[in-house]
Amino acid sequence: MPSDRTRELYQALQEKGYPDAFCREIAYKYMNTDYTATRMLGYLYRVTSPRMEDVADEMLAILSDRDAIMQKKELEHAQATINDVYEKGLNH
Numbered sequence: 001m002p003s004d005r006t007r008e009l010y011q012a013l014q015e016k017g018y019p020d021a022f023c024r025e026i027a028y029k030y031m032n033t034d035y036t037a038t039r040m041l042g043y044l045y046r047v048t049s050p051r052m053e054d055v056a057d058e059m060l061a062i063l064s065d066r067d068a069i070m071q072k073k074e075l076e077h078a079q080a081t082i083n084d085v086y087e088k089g090l091n092h
Helices: 004-015 020-030 034-046 052-088
Strands: none
Touching: 004 020, 004 034, 020 034, 020 052, 034 052
């Protein structure tokens, strides 16, 4: 079930006049978390009349940022685990 933010994004895209299939794809398939939907809403509120291509480019940038943040968190967790092993040994 879509979040309120995702539904808000879908509505904002529709209000900008984009085709329904495009709105659904962006909001419900790709920007379907509060984080990504909020970022896209911020973009839509800042930019008056972005072309569909610009919206798609922004979507890709947001997804890339999200993936980089997730990878950073995974690497930080892995490093913390390695540090723990160095400090306490494998048997702890």
